[in-house]
Amino acid sequence: MDKNKVKEIIAKRVAQEMKDGDVINLGIGLPTLVANYISDDIDVILQSENGFVGIGPSPKEGEEDLDLTNAGGQLVTIKKGGAFFDSATSFGIIRGGHVNATVLGALQVDSKGNLANWMIPGKMVPGMGGAMDLVVGAKKVIVAMTHTAKGSPKILKECNLPLTAAGQVDLIVTEMGVMEVTDKGLLLKELGPGVTIEDIKAATEAELIISEDLKEMEI
Amino acid sequence: MDKNKVKEIIAKRVAQEMKDGDVINLGIGLPTLVANYISDDIDVILQSENGFVGIGPSPKEGEEDLDLTNAGGQLVTIKKGGAFFDSATSFGIIRGGHVNATVLGALQVDSKGNLANWMIPGKMVPGMGGAMDLVVGAKKVIVAMTHTAKGSPKILKECNLPLTAAGQVDLIVTEMGVMEVTDKGLLLKELGPGVTIEDIKAATEAELIISEDLKEMEI
Amino acid sequence: MNKLISIEEAVNHIEDGMTVMIGGFLAVGAPIRLIDALVEKGVKDLTLVVNDTAFIDTGVGKLIVNKQVKKVIASHIGTNKETGRQMNEGEIEVELVPQGTLTERMRAAGFGLGGILTPTGVNTMVEEGKKKIEVEGKEYLLELPLKADVALIKGAKVDKKGNILYNKTAQNFNPTMATAAGTVIVEADEVVEIGEIDPNVVMTPNIFVTYIVDGGAK
Amino acid sequence: MNKLISIEEAVNHIEDGMTVMIGGFLAVGAPIRLIDALVEKGVKDLTLVVNDTAFIDTGVGKLIVNKQVKKVIASHIGTNKETGRQMNEGEIEVELVPQGTLTERMRAAGFGLGGILTPTGVNTMVEEGKKKIEVEGKEYLLELPLKADVALIKGAKVDKKGNILYNKTAQNFNPTMATAAGTVIVEADEVVEIGEIDPNVVMTPNIFVTYIVDGGAK
Secondary structure, rough: OOOHHHHHHHHHHHHHOOOOOEEEOOOOOOHHHHHHHHHOOOOOOEEOOOOEEEEEEOOOOOOOOOOOOOOOOOEEEEEEEEEEHHHHHHHHHHHHOOOEEEEEOOOOOOOOOOEEOOOOEEEEEEEOOOHHHHHHHEEEEEEEEOOEEOEEEEEEOOOOOOOOOOOOOOOOOOOOOOEEEOOOOEEEEEEOOOOOHHHHHHOOOOOOOEEEEEEEOOO | OHHHHHHHHHHHHHHOOOOOEEEEOOOOHHHHHHHHOOOOOOOOOOOOOOOOOEEOOOOOOOOOOOOEEOOOOOOOEEEEEEEEEHHHHHHHHHHOOOEEEEEEEOEEEEEOOEEEEOOOOOOOOOOOOOHHHHHHHHEEEEEEEEEOOOOOOOOEEEOOOOOOEOOOOOOOEOOOEEEEOOOOOOEEEEEOOOHHHHHHHHEEEEEEEEEEEEOOOOO | OOOOOHHHHHHHOOOOOOEEOOOEOOOOOOOOHHEEEEEEOOOEEEEEOOOEEEEOOEOOOOHOOOOOOOEEOEEOOOOOOOHHHHHHOOEEEEEOOOOHHHHHHHHHHHHHOOEEEEEOOOOOHHOOOEEEEEEEEEEEEEEEOOOEEEEEEEEEEEEOOEEOOOOHHHOOOOHHHHHOOOEEEEEEEEEEOOOOOOOOOEEEOOHHHOOOOOOOOO | OOOHHHHHHHOOOOOOEEEHHHHHHHHEOOOOOHHHHHHOOOOEEEEEEEOOOOOOOOOOOOHHOOOOEEEEEEOOOOOHHHHHHHHHHHOOEEEEEEEHHHHHHHHHHHOOEEEEEEEEOOOOOHHOOOEEEOOOOOOEEEEEEOOEEEEEEEEEEEEEEOOOOOOOHOOOOOOHHOOEEEEEEEEEEEOOOOOOOOOOOOOOOOHHOOOOEEOOOO
């Protein structure tokens, strides 16, 4: 499947998780795309951990403000009714459970809801930034990612990279399906367009429990 | 001695402890009078623990603002260059050592620098308010009080009322003298106007070490 | 999401036995219309979390006089003789907390901390029943988070999304309480349209505010 | 008390081996003129406390490239490849701290707390060497205060007494760093007279600020 199509499927499906009044933090990269698909019928407030609520679209040419960026350093705007604050307040909001959901990518995620997305020992050590606080603090943690990396499963029996947080992931959304982390393991609730149970099992190291209400993603 | 004269002596002497640029918290009652005697040659910033720096004088009639009071609930003003903040910041300033000196009254103080000024069990239990934070957090703790209560010593070998804080008092200023809390006990450095060593010893339960440089208060 | 409700609707969110934080410092910055409505409604057995119990005829003091409170958590009760009387008679329970610790405990609850270490109260009655932890040779008390079911706060200017500006020393405990309760109701001296408050100077961001009532002071 | 000094005087307060906090988030809100002066002065063996090491040619990243830093305490170093290279080569020590923990540790230092309990980092590498404390059945890490000799911060508008207003997301770590260092130097986009900033909207009160430099951005 086309890479952009894959991202679109994932972002569209994640957007369906948002409810009116929700405060949402979208991670850098794919998760940022979710903003494009949130229904106009609901009021969702996007939080930027560098210090504001009410992220708006990219500025028009000539209206850029160098003092107004998102957590990825990109120039953005603030919506009417938004509010700026310092990092201490920003992470108070995050750690204190005032963010309804955070959407992040992952290097690995496992059947216990463990998440690894911040380093590969000896290779890539960029730092955790705000990810560890977000994953521990947000009420709901949604992992949004491509199902595999160069064909290798990323949804594992057990993560072997250093964890970002233990047992905090609630939902995994990929182009192949939607999986909920339950006490018994990963519950496959939806299949991606054209994906079979066999397809997704083959691409997943962790055991998948098939939901009785298994359906196809509506996107 | 006249009661007001006593208060004036104490307040004037305490005011001499202030230095240019100091941030000072003055307790309710006698300590508040200190503000009247701070030299015009220095810039001293008064902090009010209910939420601002830059306490000014009482408002003129007709210029009262019900949203602008000191920690005793009295209507005050704010000086040019002052700043308001919330209680969390206010006590951050206090606890964090950003207040150079706090001036408070005492029920009892002892030779170890222990202070009791917040309750008399079974009688008076108003609460500690901000006193415990102030005494622990301020760089210098100055007790400003009349030397005795109805003739009974208040400067004791050991406090017997519940403590506000242990070992935090640095200086005791009364109408009878100025005493510094040292590792060896209370060092009498100055005598009040007309007061003899015998007078002050008779009115003090704690041992007094007489300074080699003992002098009379200059007020 | 319409957050603007009537004072009557607002107090319906407060039920017997709840823990309620109420902003104000000696009644300055207290949501006095919400308090009056609470007195009128007569809910009882409240646990009040306040800086002080104000005065017998002003602010939260009225709730004490009206015997709606079973427990008070405060730093100071000395300005309201009725609180002391009820405490001495065993009619009310009082937990005294140093003022700086009180605000930090609320902040800890609001900001997801399991507790904070403070030097305040070490070697005093305040340390009773608390864990003492030594850090770099200095002793601290572990103080635990303090949260409420409902917080009633007062803002000077509030937009319809819930962004709050406070005025001068009427700020005090209000911003911290706004973080630490399940339901946060702000009494606004003035309600303004969304966009009328500069996002750069907002003191409490809208996401903390559940409901707004127009206090009608302006 | 004249707090307004030149950039040259300002950087004289920073000596080899000092711990220096520098505000900014990917260089947004960073005191870039002070950083440039620090690069020019060439002080070395600094311990930098920053959110991130920005970019090789912008913000604090220049100090890394110029090899003036022996240790970095940050939440993120991924945008500056030179930091990673020096770390892998053993030329620099890097302590990675979750962003929320980083700001709380500074605040604890500035506000006199002996530490804070955070759930962030439990059961990850971050918990190594730290005390774990259980509160009401949940595990927390005890994170300790983090202070600096000097903090270099950036304000949008600063009055001559030192009251600061920040602008939008250029706020970030600046207000907290202002509380946590022995000497606090603010680079002002614009210096204004005392009285020109409304005391009600001051973001960092003057008492935290030691020196002001006019960054001349406005």
